[in-house]
Amino acid sequence: MDFAPYQSSPPENSRPFSPVQSPSPRPSYDRGRPSNVASPPPLQHPQPQRQWASSNIPGAYQNVAAAPVGGAGFGGYGNEAGYGGVDAFDTSLGVRLDYEAAAAYLALPPLGAIVLLILERKSDYVRFHAWQSSLLFTTVFVLHLLFSWSTFFSWVIFLGDLALMAFMALKAYRDADTLDRFEVPIFGQFASRILDDE
Secondary structure, eight states: OOOSTTOSSOHHHHSOOOOOOOOOSOHHHHHHSOSSOOOOOOOOOSSTHHHHTTOOOTTOHHHHHHSOTTSTTBTTBOSSSOSSSOOTTOOSSSSOHHHHHHHHHHSTTTHHHHHHHHHOOSOHHHHHHHHHHHHHHHHHHHHHHHTTTOHHHHHHHHHHHHHHHHHHHHHHHHGGGTTOOOOOTTHHHHHHHHHHHO
16 A cells, blocks of 8 residues: 555565675674574573473574583573572582482481581572571581470470471572572571682
């Protein structure tokens, strides 16, 4: 349809087309720019092994992390983080992040947390929960020793200890997707300070 009055032909016929892309006048710019660079992979869920462990989705986390940095994978993009092997969800022990963080509270605290502090060197998330667990349950252990003379208080502290272990392990497991740290009022702040000083 021709909406412009007093025209003999539609404007599309007389409008010039876009010019053909010519090389840049700066030769250094053309040399540094690769011609066929693939775009980086789309962002995936932070910890996709929960949902996509058996999936065959092309470009999923497993395939992206396996590509070498600077290699042919996705146009030179090595892993999802793109920092040459540094990933916030990697662990030293090869166990999933959420399992290790929950184990800091479930594996005979404070002894299991101390073992995690010795063995886990990569994940700050796991180290935070190991510090918090070791500080918190060392205090609970001292309470057990102080009230060992009373059977009633010993059982109350023991049941509170079990409930605290279950609650903290559940929080550490669920928050591993977003790396949110649930801090117990005094011990969590102290654990964060220790972790920042490392």
